[in-house]
Every structure is written in structure tokens, then in C-alpha cells.
Amino acid sequence: MRLIQWQWGDALGVVPQNDPALVGELLAALDATGDESVSSRNGEPGSFRVALTSHYEITRIPKPLLEAFAVRTGDELLQRVTSSTANGELKQFLWGREIIDMLVAHPGVRFAPAEFIGLLRKLQPRLYSISSSPKAHPGEVHLTVGAVRYESFGRVRQGVCSTFLADRVEAETPVPVFVHSNNGFRPPPPDAPSIMVGPGTGIAPFRAFLEERRAIGAKGKNWLFFGDQKSSTDFLYRDEIESFQREGLLSRLDLAWSRDQSEKVYVQNRMIEKATELFAWLEAGGAFYVCGDASRMAKDVDTALHQVIQIAGGKTAEQAMEYVANLKSAKHYQRDVY
Numbered sequence: 094m095r096l097i098q099w100q101w102g103d104a105l106g107v108v109p110q111n112d113p114a115l116v117g118e119l120l121a122a123l124d125a126t127g128d129e130s131v132s133s134r135n136g137e138p139g140s141f142r143v144a145l146t147s148h149y150e151i152t153r154i155p156k157p158l159l160e161a162f163a164v165r166t167g168d169e170l171l172q173r174v175t176s177s178t179a180n181g182e183l184k185q186f187l188w189g190r191e192i193i194d195m196l197v198a199h200p201g202v203r204f205a206p207a208e209f210i211g212l213l214r215k216l217q218p219r220l221y222s223i224s225s226s227p228k229a230h231p232g233e234v235h236l237t238v239g240a241v242r243y244e245s246f247g248r249v250r251q252g253v254c255s256t257f258l259a260d261r262v263e264a265e266t267p268v269p270v271f272v273h274s275n276n277g278f279r280p281p282p283p284d285a286p287s288i289m290v291g292p293g294t295g296i297a298p299f300r301a302f303l304e305e306r307r308a309i310g311a312k313g314k315n316w317l318f319f320g321d322q323k324s325s326t327d328f329l330y331r332d333e334i335e336s337f338q339r340e341g342l343l344s345r346l347d348l349a350w351s352r353d354q355s356e357k358v359y360v361q362n363r364m365i366e367k368a369t370e371l372f373a374w375l376e377a378g379g380a381f382y383v384c385g386d387a388s389r390m391a392k393d394v395d396t397a398l399h400q401v402i403q404i405a406g407g408k409t410a411e412q413a414m415e416y417v418a419n420l421k422s423a424k425h426y427q428r429d430v431y
């Protein structure tokens with residue numbers, strides 16, 4: 094066994110396997126047994142079932158496959174979305190649809206196993222921020238995985254890797270992993286104040302950070318903004334966070350539970366409420382870290398940071414932009430968002 098090494102801020106790449114139940118559904122829809130020989134990812138021959146399980150993405154619909162359906166069915170909608178130069182219509186069509194939906198909706202369309210494989214994308218590893226400090230958990234790597242599950246077009250859908258980790262990996266199953274280093278997300282000096290904004294699974298690197306700071310006896314103050322929908326179900330690492338707070342390692346903790354009261358409250362609202370103090374931490378050389386959702390949270394937090402600087406620092410919008418640019422160039426504003 095080769096020992097892996099990582100630094101705080103790195104992520105772990107996980108190579109997943111697809112859900113065997115979905116592989117079975119695809120084989121049935123393709124009228125295949127799974128024993129057919131196809132060329133696998135490395136060019137070696139292998140069974141169709143193994144290729145669908147371990148080497149190819151079998152949920153999201155790749156454009157070449159959609160184009161093949163458009164040609165073979167002559168379906169007007171498929172022809173329009175695949176030939177449209179406006180990406181929006183294609184995106185809208187693909188949202189919530191998977192390969193199995195196409196096969197079920199067009200039972201007359203046939204693909205030979207090798208041809209089908211040729212239209213798929215290679216199965217990609219997924220990255221997860223490492224949520225443990227090697228000093229606190231030698232020989233272990235902890236991850237904080239949010240299982241992706243939703244319903245669309247009348248079917249329950251599952252994220253490939255998150256549900257592989259949540260449901261299908263047994264204690265003894267070897268899972269191929271690798272370290273993905275993240276040089277844009279590195280800790281401040283041990284005595285620098287640190288402000289961490291990490292709602293949901295965004296807490297992952299900050300749990301590792303706090304463990305690391307405790308292990309090395311770092312003197313810098315720590316402030317965590319955390320939250321999600323409901324405190325009763327979503328307060329990840331609650332016992333540890335409360336104990337970090339009791340010990341004084343976590344000097345400040347601000348929580349935002351969007352669904353615990355009638356009006357929605359998010360981490361960015363908490364930042365604005367604490368503008369004066371937050372600005373004072375920045376002025377004292379505090380490093381500002383954000384981890385988690387890139388689509389909305391990171392943008393809202395960035396806007397809130399600009400507002401904090403304007404409100405508490407008495408700056409104009411332009412001056413706030415300059416202040417933030419300076420934070421970034423001093424590596425005092427770092428993000429790990431996805």
C-alpha cells in the first residue's frame with residue numbers, strides 16, 4: 094500500500110463505479126446481456142457490463158448520443174435542440190434527463206454495444222475537499238459528502254459518486270483515490286485571524302483547518318460562518334464545532350438556517366449583521382476563506398463581503414472593489430467553490 098500525502102486545502106479525487114441497478118436497466122433497454130465484448134477504456138477488450146459499470150458515464154446524456162437519437166428517430170424536438178446554435182435550448186432539454194430516459198422513450202432505436210460505448214463519455218473521478226487533519230487522524234482521510242438525490246421526469250435520480258460513497262462502498266471495498274492539490278487554497282500563518290465561510294459541505298476544509306490549528310497550538314483567532322436548511326438535520330459536525338467553541342479554538346461562530354424560521358437567512362446575511370466586527374478582523378490581517386456552492390452561495394458571499402467593507406469601512410463601491418482586490422493579491426481571500 095502506498096501512503097498518500099496531502100496538505101490542508103487539498104481535495105481527494107475518487108474514482109466511482111456506476112449503480113449496478115442502473116447498468117441492469119440500460120442493458121435491458123438495449124436488449125443486451127452485458128457479456129458482449131467491447132473495448133474498455135484502456136483499449137483492452139472487456140465485457141459490456143464492466144464497461145458500463147466502471148468506465149463510462151451512464152447518466153448525463155452526451156451530445157453525440159442525443160444526435161444519434163435525433164437522426165434515428167427523426168424527432169423534431171431532438172433535431173431542433175441538437176442543431177440549435179443557442180446552447181440554452183439544449184441545456185433546458187438535458188436538465189433532469191438521463192440516458193435511460195432516451196432509451197425508454199425511443200424503444201425502437203437500437204445500438205450495438207460497441208457503438209453505444211463509442212457515444213459515451215469516459216467516467217470522470219469526482220473531487221472532495223479533505224475534511225480531516227492528518228495530525229488529528231493519522232493514516233485517515235475524511236470526506237464530507239452530500240449525497241445527490243432528486244426526482245425528475247417521474248424517476249428517482251442519484252449522483253454517481255456521492256451515492257457510490259454513501260450507498261455502495263462496503264467497509265472493505267478498495268476505492269481508487271488520488272490527491273488533487275489545491276495551491277489556491279492554503280492556510281494563513283498560525284497567528285493570523287481566519288474567517289471561514291462554509292455552509293453545507295463547504296464546512297469540510299474548515300473542520301480540517303480547525304483540527305490542524307488545534308493540533309499545532311496555533312494562536313490565530315478563528316471565526317466560522319456555517320449553515321444550511323435546518324439545524325435539526327443539517328448541523329454537520331455539531332458536537333465537534335460546539336466543542337471547538339467551548340475550548341475557545343473557535344472564537345466566533347455564526348449560524349444561518351434558512352428554513353428554521355419564516356424568512357430565509359443565509360451566511361451572507363450573518364456577515365452583514367456582523368459587518369463592524371468582520372471588517373475589524375480583515376483590518377487586523379484576517380484571511381477570508383469561502384468553500385462550497387459556486388452557483389449562488391459564493392457569489393452572494395462575495396457581494397456581502399463588498400457590502401461589509403462599504404458599510405463598516407466607510408468605503409465607496411469602487412474602494413470596496415479595490416480593497417477586495419488587495420485581499421486577493423495578498424492571498425487573504427481564497428475560495429474553494431464547486
Ligand SMILES: Cc1cc2nc3c(=O)[nH]c(=O)nc-3n(C[C@H](O)[C@H](O)[C@H](O)COP(=O)(O)OP(=O)(O)OC[C@H]3O[C@@H](n4cnc5c(N)ncnc54)[C@H](O)[C@@H]3O)c2cc1C
Pocket residue numbers: 104152188189219220221222223237238239240241243244245251252253254255256294295297429430431
Ligand atoms: C474542488 C472540489 C471540491 C469538492 N468538495 C466537495 C465536498 O467536500 N463535498 C461534496 O459533497 N461535494 C464536493 N464537491 C462536488 C463533488 O465533486 C461532486 O460534484 C458531487 O458529489 C456530485 O457528484 P456525483 O457524482 O454524486 O453527481 P453527478 O452524477 O455528477 O450528478 C451531479 C449532476 O446532477 C445534476 N443535478 C443535480 N441536482 C439536480 C436536480 N435537482 N435536477 C436536475 N439535475 C440535477 C446536475 O447536472 C449535477 O451536475 C467538490 C467539487 C470540487 C470541484
